[in-house]
Amino acid sequence: MPKISIEGDTEHLKAKFATHKLWFQKGLKAGLEVAMVQFMDDCINTVPRCPQKTGAMAASHSVFVGSKLVATSEGMVTVVNSSRRKEKRVPTPATTVPGGAGGWMLTGTLVVNKPYAVPVHEGIAGRYPAKNYTLPGSGPKWVSSKLIAYGDKYLKLMASAVRKMK
Amino acid sequence: MSLVEDVADYIESKLSAWEVDTNLFMSDEPNDSPDKCLVVRIVPGSRDTESMLKMRSVQIIVKNIAPVTCEEDAEEVYNLLANKPGFDGISNVFYCESTNAPFPVDQDDRGRWVFVFTLLFKKL
Numbered sequence: 001m002p003k004i005s006i007e008g009d010t011e012h013l014k015a016k017f018a019t020h021k022l023w024f025q026k027g028l029k030a031g032l033e034v035a036m037v038q039f040m041d042d043c044i045n046t047v048p049r050c051p052q053k054t055g056a057m058a059a060s061h062s063v064f065v066g067s068k069l070v071a072t073s074e075g076m077v078t079v080v081n082s083s084r085r086k087e088k089r090v091p092t093p094a095t096t097v098p099g100g101a102g103g104w105m106l107t108g109t110l111v112v113n114k115p116y117a118v119p120v121h122e123g124i125a126g127r128y129p130a131k132n133y134t135l136p137g138s139g140p141k142w143v144s145s146k147l148i149a150y151g152d153k154y155l156k157l158m159a160s161a162v163r164k165m166k
Numbered sequence: 167m168s169l170v171e172d173v174a175d176y177i178e179s180k181l182s183a184w185e186v187d188t189n190l191f192m193s194d195e196p197n198d199s200p201d202k203c204l205v206v207r208i209v210p211g212s213r214d215t216e217s218m219l220k221m222r223s224v225q226i227i228v229k230n231i232a233p234v235t236c237e238e239d240a241e242e243v244y245n246l247l248a249n250k251p252g253f254d255g256i257s258n259v260f261y262c263e264s265t266n267a268p269f270p271v272d273q274d275d276r277g278r279w280v281f282v283f284t285l286l287f288k289k290l
Contacts, residue, residue, distance in 0.1 A: 048210045119272045122282050123209065124227065141223070141284075144265065145211035148221065148286065 023165045028106060031161025033070045035154040036063040036108040042146045043110070044073055048139035050112075055079040057114045059091035064109040067097050110143060169222055169287060172256040173247070174206045179255065180246055183239070195227075201278055202230045204243065209284065211265070222287045223265065233270065233279040240268035240281035247285055258289040 040063045044050045050058045061073035072093035081089050094113040112121070123140030133139050167175075170192045177184050184190040189203045204226065211223035226243055230236035247253075248264035265284040274280055 119280075122225070122271050124271045124274070124280050124282065139210055141210040141225075144284065145209070145223065148211045148223065148265075149213050 024162060025106075027162035027165030028158060029065060030165065031158030032065050032106060032108050034161055035157040036065060036110065037071050038157060039063065039108075039146060039150075039154060040071065040073055040110060041076070042150055043143050044076055046146065046150075047137045048142045048145060049135060049137045050142045051120060051133045051138040052077065052135045054081065054089045056089045056091055057112065057117060057120070060093045060113045060117075062093040062095070062111045062113065064097045064107075064111070066107060069095055112143070167257075169224065169256070169259075169289075170206050170208055172253075172259075173224055173287075176253055176255050177204070177206070177243060177246065181242060184243075195229075199229075201276075202235070202239070204228050204239070211284070211286070218290070220289045222289065223284055224287055225282060225284045228268070228281045229274065229278040231278055236279040236281050237268065237270070240283065244268050244283055248283075256287075259287050260290065261288045262286070263288065 040061050043061065044058050050061070052058045055077045056079055059072075059074050059077040059079050063070045063072075072091075074091050074093055077091075079089065079091055092113050094111040097109050098111065121140060121143060174186050174190055174192050178186050178190060184204055186192070189200050191199065191203065191205045193205075193207045195203060195205050207225055207227070209223050209225040212221055214220050226240070226247075228236055228240040228243065230239060244264070244267065247262050248267075249262065251261050253259055253262070263286040265286050268281045268283040271280045271282050
């Protein structure tokens with residue numbers, strides 16, 4: 001059985017690969033930051049929107065890439081303070097990632113830093129009146145539904161950032 | 167039949183503990199529901215792809231006074247549906263993907279524990 005053997009010098013490719021790997025990583029990180037900010041914006045402003053009564057929860061979203069705080073929603077929402085239980089009607093966006101930054105993996109994290117956020121997100125009428133979404137267009141699953149509906153858009157934003165970095 | 171009806175009927179046919187309109191409800195839970203009950207409902211998070219694939223988010227809510235039993239009930243229903251291909255009686259669904267596994271949300275106003283999970287049904 002005849003055999004064909006091919007030999008090549010890949011040293012120059014290795015150097016190029018190392019450079020390309022660097023800008024790819026940089027582009028991916030920059031793209032994820034853009035995508036996470038867009039994701040947070042969609043959560044608050046696109047139907048189903050984040051429920052707002054006083055705006056304190058809507059203004060308590062934070063997005064992180066790794067352990068870096070990229071943005072908070074504090075400036076995106078007007079908070080209406082109520083005279084009743086005023087101390088609880090303030091935005092409290094997280095400034096650190098709960099549970100770590102994901103180790104070596106590049107991770108994007110969105111935190112809604114209010115204790116009642118989970119039952120309201122799931123639309124469960126528990127101790128909180130979660131079924132009463134007073135803001136028109138607001139509703140349950142304002143975070144997870146955006147990943148299903150706009151997941152492709154976020155990937156395209158990341159791809160676009162990688163291309164620009166090249 | 168709607169997807170919610172199909173899913174409710176499928177659960178009733180496979181798991182004897184659940185009976186439609188007795189402790190298994192579609193879309194909403196009546197005020198006089200039993201302590202152990204299950205609700206199937208459509209939630210936001212659906213879309214149609216360019217290739218006409220329909221993806222529909224269905225949320226399953228399981229309630230029980232006892233938290234351990236509630237978790238077991240939720241796991242049983244989850245294992246019946248999540249990450250499985252094809253279902254008899256649920257028309258055109260070729261795969262059911264898990265969006266999240268059952269987790270405890272809170273206790274409701276009657277002191278019942280609430281476990282919840284969401285499934286993504288992919289259909290033609």
